[in-house]
Amino acid sequence: MLKHKRVDSRFYAVLCLAIGCLFSPPLVADELEDTALSIAPSDVAFFSTSVNLQQSWRDFVESRFLARLRAVPYIQELEAEFDRQWEDPEGQLAEAKAWIKSPNIQNLLKLGQEMLSDETFVFGSDQWCDTIEGIVDLQNRVVDRMSAGPEAAQEFLMELTQEDIGRIRVPDTVFGFRINDVDNAQLQLDALEAIVRLGGSQVEEARVFLDRLKRSELKDGQTLSLTLDPSMIPLDTIPAPASEMAQRIVDLLEGRQFSFALGVKSKM
DSSP states (O other): OOOOOOOOHHHHHHHHHHHHHHHOOOTTOGGGTTSGGGTSOTTOSEEEEEEOHHHHHHHHHTSHHHHHHHTSHHHHHHHHHHHHHHHSOOHHHHHHHHHHTSHHHHHHHHHHHHHTTSEEEEEEOTHHHHHHHHHHHHHHHHHHHHTTOHHHHHHHHHHOOHHHHHTOOOOOEEEEEOOSOHHHHHHHHHHHHHHHHHHHHTOGGGHHHHTTEEEEEETTEEEEEEEEOGGGSOGGGSOTTHHHHHHHHHHHTTTOOEEEEEEEETTO
């Protein structure tokens, strides 16, 4: 039997603050001047970056641990067998090797290698703290009602207001990587847009998403973004009684949007 437990939202608020302090670097550090901190807004709640990733990987490859591991006879046999099969592949492995060596995939792999060679970073707005507290509060209320049975849970959904949902937001968050070959990165962005538009045009249900796909030019880059909102939910295709709950969800989310973007800016 599952037991539900209430969670004190103040704990999460304190935890969020602690995480922000943990990941916020000292702004006086000279070595941070050339990191992604230069593009992060001054009012972000947290910022974390990892630099010199390629050197860290080399240190791992040259580590005594890996050297001892590769000295194990069984590991040596596996490496030799893999090298043999890769040099003279058959069947699906041969197809995979040919696919990997194609120019388009090589450019994509090059971009992936760049993304993991220099710097990776993440930063987010202070909405995270409010959102976590709002989710915990809503969770506690749901747990209280669930103890009365599924009908009570459905009644709770119908009683919710936009103000209740308004406390829960998708916080502004940026994940990024430093790159060198900007032209290749923009080429991959072009390829992704072409694939999405071509594939989506073949499916009637996906065309509504293509209308929300937008390409934007920046002063020092470009982005490909997709914005979603409740009006895109096909209520007319949802059978009763689920349609009533779906309509309620749409009403609660009225005016809300979610945007997801991929972009190239300032060699990041």
